Amino acid sequence: xxxxxxxxxxxILIAILWVGFYFLEGFDFGVGMLLPFLGKKDMERRAIINxxxxxxxxxxxxxxxxxxxxxxxxxxxxxxxxxxxxLALFLLLVALIIxxxxxxxxxxxxxxxxxxxxxxxxxxxxxxxxLLLGVAFANLAEGVPINAKxxxxxxxxxxxxxxxxxxxxxxxxxxxxxxxNFLGLKLEGELRERVNEFAKKLYxxxxxxxxxxxxxxxxxxxxxxxxxxxxxxxxVAGLAALFVSGYFINRRHEGWAFIMVAVNIVFTLxxxxxxxxxxxxxxxxxxxxxLTIYNASASAYTLSVMSIVASIFVPIVLIYQGWTYYMFxxxxxxxxxxxxx
Amino acid sequence: xxxxxxxxxxxxxxxxxxxxFVPLTLGLGWFVAFMQTRYYQTRDETFHKMAKFxxxxxxxxxxxxxxxxxxxxxxxxxxxxxxxRFVGDIFGAPLAIEALLAFFMESTFLGIWIFGEGxxxxxxxxxxxxxxAIGSNLSALWILLANGWMQHPxxxxxxxxxxxxxxxxxFALATNPKGWLFFAHTLVAGxxxxxxxxxxxxxxxxxxxRSLEVFKRSFQMAAIVGLxxxxxxIIDGDSQGKYVYETQPMKMxxxxxxxxxxxPASFSVLTIGDLSGKKEVWALTVPDITSLLACxxxxxxxxxxxxxxxxxxxxxxxxxxxxxMVFVYWGFRLMVGVGFLMALLAILFLFxxxxxxxxxxxxxxxxxxxxxxxxATTSGWIVTEMGRQPWIVQGLLKVQDAxxxxxxxxxxxxxLIGYLLVYGALIVADFYLMKKYAILGPDAAMQESVDAAPxxxxxxx
Numbered sequence: 001x002x003x004x005x006x007x008x009x010x011x012i013l014i015a016i017l018w019v020g021f022y023f024l025e026g027f028d029f030g031v032g033m034l035l036p037f038l039g040k041k042d043m044e045r046r047a048i049i050n051x052x053x054x055x056x057x058x059x060x061x062x063x064x065x066x067x068x069x070x071x072x073x074x075x076x077x078x079x080x081x082x083x084x085x086x087l088a089l090f091l092l093l094v095a096l097i098i099x100x101x102x103x104x105x106x107x108x109x110x111x112x113x114x115x116x117x118x119x120x121x122x123x124x125x126x127x128x129x130x131l132l133l134g135v136a137f138a139n140l141a142e143g144v145p146i147n148a149k150x151x152x153x154x155x156x157x158x159x160x161x162x163x164x165x166x167x168x169x170x171x172x173x174x175x176x177x178x179x180x181n182f183l184g185l186k187l188e189g190e191l192r193e194r195v196n197e198f199a200k201k202l203y204x205x206x207x208x209x210x211x212x213x214x215x216x217x218x219x220x221x222x223x224x225x226x227x228x229x230x231x232x233x234x235x236v237a238g239l240a241a242l243f244v245s246g247y248f249i250n251r252r253h254e255g256w257a258f259i260m261v262a263v264n265i266v267f268t269l270x271x272x273x274x275x276x277x278x279x280x281x282x283x284x285x286x287x288x289x290x291l292t293i294y295n296a297s298a299s300a301y302t303l304s305v306m307s308i309v310a311s312i313f314v315p316i317v318l319i320y321q322g323w324t325y326y327m328f329x330x331x332x333x334x335x336x337x338x339x340x341x
Numbered sequence: 342x343x344x345x346x347x348x349x350x351x352x353x354x355x356x357x358x359x360x361x362f363v364p365l366t367l368g369l370g371w372f373v374a375f376m377q378t379r380y381y382q383t384r385d386e387t388f389h390k391m392a393k394f395x396x397x398x399x400x401x402x403x404x405x406x407x408x409x410x411x412x413x414x415x416x417x418x419x420x421x422x423x424x425x426r427f428v429g430d431i432f433g434a435p436l437a438i439e440a441l442l443a444f445f446m447e448s449t450f451l452g453i454w455i456f457g458e459g460x461x462x463x464x465x466x467x468x469x470x471x472x473x474a475i476g477s478n479l480s481a482l483w484i485l486l487a488n489g490w491m492q493h494p495x496x497x498x499x500x501x502x503x504x505x506x507x508x509x510x511x512f513a514l515a516t517n518p519k520g521w522l523f524f525a526h527t528l529v530a531g532x533x534x535x536x537x538x539x540x541x542x543x544x545x546x547x548x549x550x551r552s553l554e555v556f557k558r559s560f561q562m563a564a565i566v567g568l569x570x571x572x573x574x575i576i577d578g579d580s581q582g583k584y585v586y587e588t589q590p591m592k593m594x595x596x597x598x599x600x601x602x603x604x605p606a607s608f609s610v611l612t613i614g615d616l617s618g619k620k621e622v623w624a625l626t627v628p629d630i631t632s633l634l635a636c637x638x639x640x641x642x643x644x645x646x647x648x649x650x651x652x653x654x655x656x657x658x659x660x661x662x663x664x665x666m667v668f669v670y671w672g673f674r675l676m677v678g679v680g681f682l683m684a685l686l687a688i689l690f691l692f693x694x695x696x697x698x699x700x701x702x703x704x705x706x707x708x709x710x711x712x713x714x715x716x717a718t719t720s721g722w723i724v725t726e727m728g729r730q731p732w733i734v735q736g737l738l739k740v741q742d743a744x745x746x747x748x749x750x751x752x753x754x755x756x757l758i759g760y761l762l763v764y765g766a767l768i769v770a771d772f773y774l775m776k777k778y779a780i781l782g783p784d785a786a787m788q789e790s791v792d793a794a795p796x797x798x799x800x801x802x
Contacts, residue, residue, distance in 0.1 A: 050456070053452070053455070053456055054452035054453060054455065054456035054457070055449075055452055056452075057407065057448035057449075057451065057452055058445060058448045058449035058452055060411075060448070061440060061444045061445045061448050061449075063411075064411060064414055064440045064444055065437065065440040065441055065444070065445070067414055067415060067418075067440075068414060068433065068436040068437035068438075068439065068440040068441070069433075069437045069440075070433075071417070071418065071425065071429065071432070071433030071436055071437065072433030072434045072436065072437040073433070073437075075425055075426060075428075075429020075430065075433055076426055076429065078418045078425055078429070078433065079418050079422035079423070079425035079426045079429065079745075080422065081418070082415060082417075082418025082419045082422065082425070083418060083419055083420070083422035083745035083747055083748065084747065086419050086420075086745070086747075086748060086752050086756070087752060087755060087756070089415060089419055090419070090755070090756045090759060093411060093412050093415060094759060094763055096408065096411055097408040097409070097411070097412070097763055097767070098763070100404065100407060100408040100411075101404055101405065101408050101767060101770070103404075104400065104401070104403075104404035105401075105404065105770060105774065108401065108774050108777075108778070109774070109777070150426075151746060151747050152747055153747065155752075298429060298430045298433065298508075299430050299507050299508065301507070301508055301509060301511075302430050302431070302433075302434060302507075302508045302511075305434060305508070305511045306434055306437060309434075309437075309438055309441065310441065313441045313442055314441070317441065317445045317449075320445075320446075320449055320450075321445070321449055324449055324452065324453060327453065327457065327460070327461055328456065328457075328460070330460075
């Protein structure tokens, strides 16, 4: 296999890891943000957490694998992005830490203050993580100041520009809707009714922000030069799926509503990687300073080794993770006896 | 303040902190898996209670190891971007493999283990805890192979244009003796730590005559495993010493504060005064023992710091190649001293069990032994990591050339203070819960449903 083929292959593989992460952890973040607003009683909150309890940690590993794979396949990308987005990633880490620990610790003490504190840590951590990921990805599409030595020359406020913030808020709103749809599939009784009402409202926020993102993407990124006015079927289908989800949400076809928003997330992410390709970090200082899959990658030998490892273990992981969802497919009742922690 | 110094402090603090939780996860997982297997085979309710009780403590500890582990993976790129660029062709591979092989396995099956009881078939539930234990230890293997490569780079050639090492033999990386010696040491150290936690907590209850059947059996199991693990830690540590002598002679000389080459080299047990080699006040030494530690005989020459410093200056250019000796020298003595003390205590506990340990007056002091493995593992890593300074990759890249050049002092102060606050709060919560559930005993752990701890906000249902 030629080096160039491997570089393209690994770009696609990393894209798949991020798509998987956004799809899976997207609803976890949504569920986390909804937790204190949707669950009024302790038992309800426990039921909401249990909807993702067995699987959120496995979903988060998609992020770690994306990070590790980026290091292995495109070390220059990993080095520039992680050092460049330093404070944003620090905040992301804090968000993931407080959220992760709160899932495990919130029910281990009966003090209501203890529980409320951890519930809000879940909500704030999920919100902050979703927002920061959106900001980071929007900036990647828009381009950030990078000099000839592949070094990021901005700071945290460089990232907090209008398009970055629109990316962040859109991600938050779509994840909220995704989470609400997921809970619609997992909960029952009064909570299920309540979350369906939430979904109807969240739908409009997601639509509005996604349209703003669409327009601003043509203003702030080079999508027009890169992909043309008609960007192809994938972005269009992605947005269309979000619109269609409204129909299913109103009709209470929870499964289809979930699938449509999932399609929106997956296709939007694919569009993002289409805007990037073959670049991995666009330099706003000078396009020729951009990192690409060609100047940022590991050697052909390392990519070959990693390809062999990935081709064996990715299918295994997909099988047992998929099987976990099958195992825990039942709806969760808000009853004491059935709720473990 | 210099961003380099702050980045070093941050890496040291977050890594030492992470490793306070990791060994217990590594060791206790095997115990819980074994206990649950015995319950599955025998239907003996005591084993069931043991698995549930120690499983609870396992989970509380596990959570912090997981969340602080994310920081570990990110901070190579965040704080050490030049390192990441330099070793990118090599170091990323074991990290990615760790995530793919180990992180997915441990987190997915831990979810099944926590939430699957009574929902999945019992055999699946049992398999889940074994896969968690295997997964977490696999994770240790791959990160230690990555660390082993930094201490003893293998399987690479230097790219003539960039000067960066390029992987040319993945098999060499995966079989690096350095990494495997680390792994063996860590695996048994984890078992030793878990054993001493079990010994300590069990003793607390035995001294109070509570849940005796659970805690006597736990105590016995942990005393046996603890002894075996402590002995294996010592044997593997000795093998490591010989490999350090071959691959990192400066670390070996610093461990001994051996300034001048000696043949045969004596072992310094204690030194009063300073370690500069110039005004030693009093040192207790045993002849020939350092030669034994380094090369398995009583007569070989062990190179001193001055000789190696001169060699390195010739080979790598001018500079200071001597680690901070006070940490390396005393860290080693602390680790070894505590390690032997643990082996000795395990023997004493085994002897004591020939009589009725519930009558032993000293039982109430035994909980303090929990501290020992934490001291040993922490000081051990300090020796390993400070002993290779100034190198981040032995012989190839220095720490000072590895730091991210774009970071400012303000960036680092924000993150360092932020980590201190968050990690500080975490350890308080962790300690509170560990203590609470350790003292509550097995009956509380058997109650898995939420109504074991009714919350006031949900009191009406």
